[in-house]
Amino acid sequence: MGEQRFPPNRFFVITGGPGTGKTTLLDALRAKQFPCIPEVAREIIREQVACGGDALPWQNKAAYTQLMLKTSVESYLQTMDEYTPGSVVFFDRGIPDTLCYAAMIGLEIPDEPELASRYRYHRRVFILPPWPEIYHTDAERKQTWEEAVFTYEMMKKTYSKYGYQLIDVPLVPVVERVKFLERHIREEHT
Incomplete structure (x- = not known):
């Protein structure tokens, strides 16, 4: 896997459990011309369903996780090539x-510490807490509310384990969420 060419101090991660408004927030950031790198999981699910593959979270979790990890690293490296060191990019x-998901399903990733230290993001990670009023399932999101809350808690533990500072994004309309992120980015780089 590739070597890091510059510290991605403006590569900001937006994470959280499923159904927290992450996609809506990223769409709003894109509308403001921020580069946003899409989540690989949903694309993998679509591709696997379309081709009749079994690398799916409800079929072959190990194959799904390995494919997610491989695709996430490729996406990271491609972003490193496409954007200048000063670019603000949201992931x-x-x-x-992916490392968190592997832990949740009991799958060991032998080079996990190396992956976590080699492919770094900004030290502050934006995490969206569970929000019952907007949570719903769909064809690709099959987790229950309890699983969504558990995922959020595990994401917090995983990112903290690797030295990231988690910033809870408030449960407010998307316009306010965007302002919240912009304010944090300005404060970080002024």
Whole structure:
């Protein structure tokens, strides 16, 4: 796997459990011309369903996790190539999300510490807490509310384990969430 060419101090991760408004927030950031790197999980699910593959979270979790990890690293490296060191870039989930998922399903990733230290993001990670009023399932999101809350808690533990500072994004309308992120980014780089 590739070497890091510059510290991605402006690679911001937006994470959390499923159904927390992450996609809506990222869409609003894109509308403000912020580069946003899409989550790999949903694309993998779509591709696997379309081709009849079994690398799916409800079928072959190990294959799904390995594919997610491989694709996440490729996405990270591609972003390193495409954006200048000063660019603010938002990632819809980061590599630690995949490491967290692996831990949640009991799958050991032998080079986990190396992956977590090699592919770094900004030290502050934005995490969206569970929000019952907006939570729903769909064809690709099958987790129960309890699983969503558990995922949020595990994400907090995983990112903290690797030295990230978690910033809870408030449960407010998306316009206010965008302002919250922009304020934190300005404070960080002024």
